[in-house]
Amino acid sequence: MNQVVNIDQKLTEFSEFWTPKIVGDLNEQQVKLAKLKGEFVWHSHKDEDEMFLVIKGELKIEFESETKHLSAGEFLIIPKGQRHRPVADEEVHVLLFEPKSTLNTGDQQNHFTKNNLDKI
Amino acid sequence: MNQVVNIDQKLTEFSEFWTPKIVGDLNEQQVKLAKLKGEFVWHSHKDEDEMFLVIKGELKIEFESETKHLSAGEFLIIPKGQRHRPVADEEVHVLLFEPKSTLNTGDQQNHFTKNNLDKI
Numbered sequence: 460m461n462q463v464v465n466i467d468q469k470l471t472e473f474s475e476f477w478t479p480k481i482v483g484d485l486n487e488q489q490v491k492l493a494k495l496k497g498e499f500v501w502h503s504h505k506d507e508d509e510m511f512l513v514i515k516g517e518l519k520i521e522f523e524s525e526t527k528h529l530s531a532g533e534f535l536i537i538p539k540g541q542r543h544r545p546v547a548d549e550e551v552h553v554l555l556f557e558p559k560s561t562l563n564t565g566d567q568q569n570h571f572t573k574n575n576l577d578k579i
Numbered sequence: 580m581n582q583v584v585n586i587d588q589k590l591t592e593f594s595e596f597w598t599p600k601i602v603g604d605l606n607e608q609q610v611k612l613a614k615l616k617g618e619f620v621w622h623s624h625k626d627e628d629e630m631f632l633v634i635k636g637e638l639k640i641e642f643e644s645e646t647k648h649l650s651a652g653e654f655l656i657i658p659k660g661q662r663h664r665p666v667a668d669e670e671v672h673v674l675l676f677e678p679k680s681t682l683n684t685g686d687q688q689n690h691f692t693k694n695n696l697d698k699i
Contacts, residue, residue: 461642461647461655461656461657461658461661462655463647463648463649463653463654463655464653464654464655465652465653466652466653466654467652483630483654483656484656485628485629485630485656485658485676485677486608486627486628486677486678488606488608488676490630490654490656490676507606508605508606509605510603510605510610522581527581527583528583529583532585532586532587533583533584533585533586534583534584534586534603534610535581535582535583535584536581536603536604536605536610537581538581538605541581556605556608556610556676557605557606558606
């Protein structure tokens, strides 16, 4: 049956950075949790908007023309096609909402790319 | 440009219960905030899964065969078609994630029904 998901509990179940874990599926979208630290790669998602909700820490999301700063309890929706780069000076925990089809590195393929995400 | 949304700030901007406010749009889905108190109506959503993420308070979601209890930092995905009733003994604040097409009372029309939601 339907499971209540405790976000803090799920966050204790993994430690890798930049490796989103699937914690929910609905309407062809997924809810993911991720731990971030350091600089990610510049990328964009051609067809998918992406939402970052910060659970813990301070996240910067760099765009070509500006940088957005997010604290715990804040979210940002990144429209499809917009180049961006998440940067976490210290460890950050985020909840992501995005279509099932979303690849973490979007139009880029590199050592950060995760093709098969775990469900936890 | 992209706006950072502070959930607590948005929650100060309205006080009505059972009146979701749209705070984000992505991928034909919407992010909504709502304040709940008391018993809602039994209903289901024929085509839409629905996610409740509790920001503050203790929420019960009754199903025909069980009741789920959610605290702050917990979420539950209610699959399409499943009859349910949210119950908040004390005031609860939730973030909802669901398709644009979702009507709050699903297959029911009554005094709780909100056809046009505000964007805040």
